[in-house]
Ligand SMILES: Cc1ncc(COP(=O)(O)O)c(C=O)c1O
């Protein structure tokens with residue numbers, strides 16, 4: 430049985446009724462499935478088998494510490510991009526020596542803390558960052574393990590906002606310039622070269638762009654070997670897509686088989702940084718219908734969830750399936766735009782959806798486990814939603830709904846006149 434399915438006409442997560450969760454915790458609400466997170470993570474590790482590897486879940490996709498903890502218990506490593514993510518991973522029981530530190534703007538204090546706890550590797554994204562890391566490491570009397578994130582200039586064939594491996598993108602170091610920057614890394618104190626890193630974009634449904642990038646990375650590795658620089662690992666980043674609608678993304682198994690076949694006898698340690706493919710289809714977002722607003726040209730269902738809770742539709746025109754929690758309804762079926770209470774025309778979670786709705790009905794926005802809550806904001810002074818983790822027949826509140834008082838607790842009035 431799939432993780433999110435109708436049982437006796439009610440949508441469930443594992444064995445728990447989502448209608449019961451909406452009643453118990455209120456809406457809007459994020460609900461995650463432990464079994465789904467574990468299944469998606471194991472798709473990577475099972476495919477890698479005894480090949481030397483590290484699967485570093487990309488924390489940015491969903492950083493709730495309960496989610497990180499579930500994955501840490503499976504042996505996951507973590508890909509982080511900030512001090513905040515580092516502290517989350519540590520609080521969740523993640524092991525420092527399985528952390529890779531990515532990101533274009535690492536600050537000295539972030540580097541220092543990461544060196545202090547002993548992260549596995551820094552994915553360095555510019556020459557300037559390389560120099561700073563070297564000096565921070567020397568000051569602390571530590572050694573930083575590094576790989577350079579190279580930009581292979583391949584078209585990931587995904588949405589332009591989530592494409593990262595083209596020359597025009599801010600990420601990484603031009604692969605043609607990489608041999609020179611590696612030579613520089615080899616000459617700087619406090620650094621040890623461990624690998625090569627690349628990440629070309631997100632929500633890729635084809636394997637081809639990954640293999641094109643791999644081809645260029647392997648050519649670079651040969652070039653480095655000729656310079657006397659040997660590397661231990663290839664970090665191929667994240668990016669594997671998921672099914673939101675009718676996409677047919679490659680499976681982790683097929684992707685990894687293709688990578689192994691290409692790397693062949695060299696058996697470099699393989700690092701992956703999957704985010705979306707682990708978390709997206711492990712979560713749903715529940716929202717209640719407040720009002721139906723029927724017009725001659727357009728019907729709106731005004732819901733209590735909004736762009737501040739789930740920004741992907743507004744930001745990328747992303748399509749996510751929206752299902753009623755109750756499979757059967759006597760209400761008339763109509764085409765609705767599902768819009769939130771935020772004062773923006775772009776505040777919608779779905780458009781032109783055929784649904785039978787009545788006030789008070791609860792809907793599930795599917796595939797919301799990745800880049801959902803983590804991108805939420807307090808716009809319009811709306812508290813962020815609560816988060817719940819389902820585990821078999823159990824459910825646990827893993828983040829409380831934000832109270833209104835907390836939203837301005839850090840603000841102060843001017844002194845009185
Ligand atoms: C460096 C890096 N690694 C991993 C990821 C995770 O990507 P995804 O969620 O597409 O697997 C991202 C985000 O795209 C990233 O920028």
Ligand SMILES: N[C@@H](CCCC[NH3+])C(=O)O
Nearest residue numbers: 489591631632741799800
């Ligand atoms: N936030 C994006 C993905 C960004 C990937 C981060 N490197 C999304 O929802 O699709």
